[in-house]
Amino acid sequence: MRFKTRPDTFIKLQELRQELHDLSINIxxxxxxxxxxxxxxxxxxxxxxxxxxKIAKGEITAPSVISVDDTLGISAAIAxxxxxx
Numbered sequence: 001m002r003f004k005t006r007p008d009t010f011i012k013l014q015e016l017r018q019e020l021h022d023l024s025i026n027i028x029x030x031x032x033x034x035x036x037x038x039x040x041x042x043x044x045x046x047x048x049x050x051x052x053x054k055i056a057k058g059e060i061t062a063p064s065v066i067s068v069d070d071t072l073g074i075s076a077a078i079a080x081x082x083x084x085x
Contacts, residue, residue, distance in 0.1 A: 040078075044078065
């Protein structure tokens with residue numbers, strides 16, 4: 001995966017990926033284009049943008065640490081909600 005417009009972002013992501021790999025945590029970054037036909041994607045994308053905007057404006061704070069259990073719980077909740085639509 002290469003980033004043509006933001007090589008600095010790509011480099012930072014690669015560094016973070018290596019740090020996680022060193023901790024035996026493997027991740028795969030996947031680019032999903034808008035309007036890709038994935039049910040619920042547009043809704044999730046819009047929500048993520050709204051939350052990121054609020055964090056950037058200082059309206060809300062983002063957690064500095066999230067556990068694997070929290071991640072699984074959040075993922076399951078999103079899957080349940082999107083499946084029911």
